[in-house]
Amino acid sequence: MSLPERTVERLSEYRRSLLQCLEEGKTHIFSHELAELHHNTAVQVRRDIMFIGYTSMQRKGYDVRELIDVIGDILDSEKGLNVAVVGIGNLGRAVTTYFVGKRSKLNIIATFDVETTKIDRVISGVKCYPLSRLKEVVASHQISIAIVTVPADSAAEVSSQLVEAGIKGVLNFTTVPLDVTKDVYLDEYDMITSLEKVAYFVKTSRS
Amino acid sequence: MSLPERTVERLSEYRRSLLQCLEEGKTHIFSHELAELHHNTAVQVRRDIMFIGYTSMQRKGYDVRELIDVIGDILDSEKGLNVAVVGIGNLGRAVTTYFVGKRSKLNIIATFDVETTKIDRVISGVKCYPLSRLKEVVASHQISIAIVTVPADSAAEVSSQLVEAGIKGVLNFTTVPLDVTKDVYLDEYDMITSLEKVAYFVKTSRS
DNA sequence: AAAATATTGTTAATTTAATCACAGTTTCAG
DNA sequence: CTGAAACTGTGATTAAATTAACAATATTTT
CATH class of the missing domain: 1.10.10.10 (Winged helix-like DNA-binding domain superfamily/Winged helix DNA-binding domain)
Known part of the structure; x- marks a missing residue:
């Protein structure tokens, strides 16, 4: 199907x-x-x-x-899907900026972070909420997808909170593999792997 | 092999x-x-x-x-490989910061940009050169891999400059597919594709 | 020390993905 | 109006990746 x-x-x-x-x-x-x-x-x-x-x-x-x-x-949902970015470090900010407005059926509508200095900041028009309000905001804004850009050591914790909050799809940019229930679709991307792959083929093409 | x-x-x-x-x-x-x-x-x-x-x-x-x-x-080159990040916007900065020091055999040793305000800036210890000096710096520092994070409209041009400069591997984070000679290994990653894939499987799992 | 258990290494089978090969259309040239 | 050329759509085939199955080996239990 x-x-x-x-x-x-x-x-x-x-x-x-x-x-x-x-x-x-x-x-x-x-x-x-x-x-x-x-x-x-x-x-x-x-x-x-x-x-x-x-x-x-x-x-x-x-x-x-x-x-x-x-x-x-085929690809889009009729009404569009709502997306949140969790973790507003360098990467999180870059990703948010990058995505905003790129696809009409994928709306970045919230970001989350733990640091109080970041709360209420607006990045590319998207507001940052405290992570503690995750469940509530996910529910009220019907967010179904999360992009995870938190530091490695909080990734596992955040991941379980996302599942708990009812998120249905996760895109993980963290350096650690996440663990979600199997009703949640998970895609993991690690830049280091991409770079190491390039390096490997550069290396082998020379020898 | x-x-x-x-x-x-x-x-x-x-x-x-x-x-x-x-x-x-x-x-x-x-x-x-x-x-x-x-x-x-x-x-x-x-x-x-x-x-x-x-x-x-x-x-x-x-x-x-x-x-x-x-x-x-298997993966690493004995002496390590040198890497440059081309394009120091949000994503380029995030990527540079992210990579520096992560793998001892992959050294980020230069970044490039066209904007004069960015030249000579140092990001996570890595200096930014003008794109016009690409070929020279690539040669003098023996850079063999480039991570491309320039805006879409300059991607094609940058790509051919990289080939010309003797780069052997490219990791493309741009939204346009690049075109390199076939002695250059190319890996393309587009976040939108990842996100759309997640969205697709979220959508189909519900129906 | 024999039997049961846990784990690896590998051959064989299966499944999935990619490619070949070509029939079927449409267009164009003469 | 006929034949060549340029594409698409798809059945058949091949290749690649994954999974199953199990022998071999080390460890633990009794």
Whole structure:
């Protein structure tokens, strides 16, 4: 019933490029063009698009606007989802600024921190609440997704508070793997892993 | 000859946890313990470790320190690699701060930006150079990896300058896919894709 | 010291993902 | 109006990654 993770990722990536195309006034795009942009193959693109049941006008490529809409039907929730950023250090601030306004169906509507100096501060139009009010604010604002950017040593604690508060999806930018109940979707990203991967392939390509 | 990407990623993740174990004074760890930490299976862990040719003392679990060393032999370059962060906006600053000192074999030794107000500023001990001096500084400091955190509209240009300067690995945090020659290893990470993936699975788990 | 238990290492089976190969369309050139 | 060219959509195939299954080994229990 639900698409493979890799396909979901690629669809999101395609949309990003398609939105770019739209801005540039490009109305149609071929599978091999999308493929080249995303370092994969035309067949892969066509297969992904087949997956979501869209079919182009033959020989003219895909209609950019239509494809954006179809991907939207798959990826987006109709009413949008509300998102909170937990932990307003350097990374938390950067992430908040970065996300605000990027996608109309994903609204960053609160940030949280423990430090009293940060409470009530507004970052890119988003207000910072004390972590102690997490459950209450999550409920009143119907927040379903949390981006976690707290320091490593408070990550586990924060994670269980999020579950407790009824969060349904977590994006973890912390250096420690989190542990959530299995009704909560968890995605973990660690920059160090990415960088070490790059380093590994740089290393092996030379020897 | 070179390991699958996913395996490299997991090894990096395991090491992260192993370092944590070391700090906590834990000297041995079972495959199922590592598996649980990383949301995968004991078989998977054993297979990954088999891949790198390490074998534990039977029945006592893996020796934490030894395993860290073996993973290091695989992932790290003997003399370490030098890394630059290009683009010192919010994200660039956060990333720089985040990385400095995290891994002894990956040294962040320069940052670059175009804005004159940022030149010569020092972030977490790392100096900011004008982008115009890229090639020169990359050569003189033997920088082989670049982390790209510039705005979307200058990404393509920066990317070709990096290739030109002789960079061998790129980690792209920009919202546009880059295009590099194929002797350069490229890893792209877009937070929006991660967040959209979380949103998608939150959405589908409810319906 | 035999039996039961816990754990690794690895071969084989299975599942999942990616690629090939090609038929079916549309367009274009002559 | 015919044939070549340019694409897409998809069944078949191949390759890659994961999981299952179990023998081998060390430890503990009785």
